[in-house]
Amino acid sequence: MKKLSSRIFSGIVFAFLYAPIAIVIIFSFNSSRRNIVxxxxxxxxxxxxxxxxxxxxxxANTVIVASFSTLLAVxxxxxxxxxxxxxxxxxKGVIDAxxxxxxxxxxxxxxxxxxxxxxxxxxxxxxxxxxxAHTTFSIPFVVFTVRARLSxxxxxxxxxxxxxxANRFQVLTGITIPIILPGIISGAALAFTxxxxxxxxxxxxxxxxxxxxxxKIMESVRSGIRPDVYALSSIIMLITFIIVIISQxxxxxxxxxxx
Amino acid sequence: xxxxxxxxxxxRPIVEIKNVNKFYGGNHVVKNLNLxxxxxxxxxxxGPSGCGKTTxxxxxxxxxxxxxxxxxxxxERLDNKEPFERNINTVFQNYALFPHMSVYDNIAYxxxxxxxxxxxxxxxxxxxxxxxxxxxxxxxxxxxxxGGQKQRVAxxxxxxxxxxxxxxxxxLSALDMKLRKQMQIELKSLQKKLGITFVYVTHDQEEAxxxxxxxxxxxxxxxxxxxxxxxxxAHPETKFIADFIGETNLFEAVxxxxxxxxxxLYCEAxxxxxxxxxxxxxxxxxxxxxxxKILWSEKPVEGFSLGGIVKESIYxxxxxxxxxxxxxxxxxxxxxxxxxxxxQVGSILYIYWELKDAVMIYTTAQDVFKxxxxxxxxxxxxxxxxxxxxxxxxx
Ligand SMILES: Nc1ncnc2c1ncn2[C@@H]1O[C@H](COP(=O)(O)OP(=O)(O)OP(=O)(O)O)[C@@H](O)[C@H]1O
Ligand SMILES: [Mg+2]
Numbered sequence: 244m245k246k247l248s249s250r251i252f253s254g255i256v257f258a259f260l261y262a263p264i265a266i267v268i269i270f271s272f273n274s275s276r277r278n279i280v281x282x283x284x285x286x287x288x289x290x291x292x293x294x295x296x297x298x299x300x301x302x303a304n305t306v307i308v309a310s311f312s313t314l315l316a317v318x319x320x321x322x323x324x325x326x327x328x329x330x331x332x333x334x335k336g337v338i339d340a341x342x343x344x345x346x347x348x349x350x351x352x353x354x355x356x357x358x359x360x361x362x363x364x365x366x367x368x369x370x371x372x373x374x375x376a377h378t379t380f381s382i383p384f385v386v387f388t389v390r391a392r393l394s395x396x397x398x399x400x401x402x403x404x405x406x407x408x409a410n411r412f413q414v415l416t417g418i419t420i421p422i423i424l425p426g427i428i429s430g431a432a433l434a435f436t437x438x439x440x441x442x443x444x445x446x447x448x449x450x451x452x453x454x455x456x457x458x459k460i461m462e463s464v465r466s467g468i469r470p471d472v473y474a475l476s477s478i479i480m481l482i483t484f485i486i487v488i489i490s491q492x493x494x495x496x497x498x499x500x501x502x
Numbered sequence: 503x504x505x506x507x508x509x510x511x512x513x514r515p516i517v518e519i520k521n522v523n524k525f526y527g528g529n530h531v532v533k534n535l536n537l538x539x540x541x542x543x544x545x546x547x548x549g550p551s552g553c554g555k556t557t558x559x560x561x562x563x564x565x566x567x568x569x570x571x572x573x574x575x576x577x578e579r580l581d582n583k584e585p586f587e588r589n590i591n592t593v594f595q596n597y598a599l600f601p602h603m604s605v606y607d608n609i610a611y612x613x614x615x616x617x618x619x620x621x622x623x624x625x626x627x628x629x630x631x632x633x634x635x636x637x638x639x640x641x642x643x644x645x646x647x648x649g650g651q652k653q654r655v656a657x658x659x660x661x662x663x664x665x666x667x668x669x670x671x672x673x674l675s676a677l678d679m680k681l682r683k684q685m686q687i688e689l690k691s692l693q694k695k696l697g698i699t700f701v702y703v704t705h706d707q708e709e710a711x712x713x714x715x716x717x718x719x720x721x722x723x724x725x726x727x728x729x730x731x732x733x734x735x736a737h738p739e740t741k742f743i744a745d746f747i748g749e750t751n752l753f754e755a756v757x758x759x760x761x762x763x764x765x766x767l768y769c770e771a772x773x774x775x776x777x778x779x780x781x782x783x784x785x786x787x788x789x790x791x792x793x794x795k796i797l798w799s800e801k802p803v804e805g806f807s808l809g810g811i812v813k814e815s816i817y818x819x820x821x822x823x824x825x826x827x828x829x830x831x832x833x834x835x836x837x838x839x840x841x842x843x844x845x846q847v848g849s850i851l852y853i854y855w856e857l858k859d860a861v862m863i864y865t866t867a868q869d870v871f872k873x874x875x876x877x878x879x880x881x882x883x884x885x886x887x888x889x890x891x892x893x894x895x896x897x
Binding site for chain 2: 397399400402404405406407409410421422
């Protein structure tokens with residue numbers, strides 16, 4: 244009895260979470276232009292999507308921005324997490340607290356402040372400004388995931404490696420980084436997905452030549468969404484899904500090792 | 503305190519620690535320490551928690567730099583060499599195994615760093631695994647091992663480089679009693695087999711007495727005495743050691759006179775006798791008498807007048823411990839084998855001992871040190887503060 248009700252309950256939760264996603268995927272294969280009734284199964288919109296240069300360009304922009312901002316956020320965030328774990332310095336507590344602010348601050352505020360910084364420092368709005376903006380809000384997430392991994396990390400492990408003849412560089416590449424790697428990977432996955440679907444901050448900090456996919460969709464909402472947007476959305480979802488699976492598998496493997 | 507009996511005449515010194523001081527900020531952790539460690543010996547460093555044992559090891563291994571003095575390894579100054587440039591390996595207090603590597607890779611790590619050919623690594627890891635009796639565990643990860651097994655991996659990993667000196671920081675403290683005893687025997691025989699120097703830190707005095715060729719007793723950053731276990735037990739040089747190594751009864755006494763090798767003393771509880779060692783009249787000394795050496799009678803014995811009442815008697819398996827309270831409230835412990843007579847609970851009696859069983863301890867050595875501590879060190883600490891600051895910045 245209990246089992247049945249818990250099954251029903253989790254069924255409802257899953258339906259709630261995944262029904263909208265399922266609808267997008269279903270309608271990407273719908274031959275009707277209007278997304279109210281499902282007519283026939285077709286790959287038409289996928290073909291259409293390939294022909295839609297503006298749409299593809301916005302997608303390319305999104306991927307480029309996400310890749311670079313993730314790379315930057317991972318490098319900066321990892322170094323910050325390691326430094327904050329390893330060294331005691333004045334103002335460490337303050338920096339610690341400040342890290343949370345970009346996470347909790349309303350995105351509109353962050354977007355406006357970034358925009359004014361770019362205006363003051365004469366950075367033209369475009370891909371570069373987008374990458375900087377996305378790096379900014381991604382860094383704290385990388386710091387958090389790497390730091391979670393570092394908690395319980397025993398410095399004696401590094402000393403043991405040096406004791407056995409490893410120099411500082413070998414300690415970093417052979418010991419420290421492999422141990423915190425799962426944290427870096429999940430941080431990167433988080434940064435990448437956050438960047439891909441960011442709308443508000445991108446809205447403030449992008450230029451005409453660097454429209455991203457979420458911005459493109461918003462733009463097309465006014466004129467009615469064409470199903471080729473569904474097609475591209477489905478593909479993006481597939482990519483996101485794969486990233487999630489990879490990072491989950493990574494943390495599963497390392498937790499198995501830890502046990 | 504300076505004298506150090508050399509075990510066997512022909513032994514070569516391997517580590518020489520000369521007048522070494524270590525400050526952490528203003529905290530004086532190792533105080534003017536002198537110690538010579540010889541080839542192939544099993545030296546234990548014994549002392550209570552926080553006395554600076556780990557710090558001393560870290561100085562030898564090179565993880566920490568001493569504030570003043572010098573450390574020689576095989577006659578060579580190694581002050582500015584990195585840990586990986588020393589021929590010393592360490593077994594850490596919490597093993598510090600690499601969690602992301604298998605047992606095989608953990609043990610092979612030192613050889614890989616030395617760029618030893620792969621085929622040779624294989625052979626040597628295999629030998630090391632046999633030596634610590636862990637054959638068949640190559641593929642496991644540290645998280646899949648028991649405490650004792652982790653311990654052995656840590657040892658195998660450290661000895662595979664054939665170090666001249668193996669440093670072990672309380673390697674058995676995380677193990678249960680039985681496994682501990684077993685590992686003690688294994689470690690001792692391993693040391694004999696390998697013929698390398700072991701510097702073994704423990705705060706378990708029984709362990710130190712059972713395993714060591716020599717024991718260095720540290721107290722609050724000071725090396726009190728370094729000698730063979732029998733010597734330490736029978737002739738502790740300070741009150742602290744007498745108290746710390748094994749059980750003892752300490753009497754703080756004043757010297758009255760000395761005559762024909764006998765020192766006539768008195769303490770709060772009454773008169774007592776000790777060995778004459780050219781004390782000054784009225785000098786304050788300590789007399790240490792082990793619980794198994796305390797004798798008793800119904801009447802005071804010539805020279806003694808330490809009366810007391812028997813409070814309780816505790817059965818401890820192979821011995822019976824009797825607690826006697828003297829007239830001034832001081833508690834005296836008496837140990838006797840179960841099958842020989844012990845004092846009756848509730849009876850009033852007088853305790854005494856044979857002169858040969860009384861260990862005479864000077865108080866002056868300690869007092870001098872206390873004075874030293876309060877005088878010159880503040881300015882010293884300030885100098886070293888700056889050094890220590892620099893150091894921690896580039897750790
Ligand atoms: N990195 C450090 N910075 C400042 N003080 C330290 C540092 N490491 C140790 N100390 C202090 O130095 C003193 C000696 O510490 P140490 O670790 O050498 O003790 P220990 O004899 O090994 O104790 P235990 O038996 O508990 O391991 C302690 O008072 C400790 O607080
Ligand atoms: Mg210690």
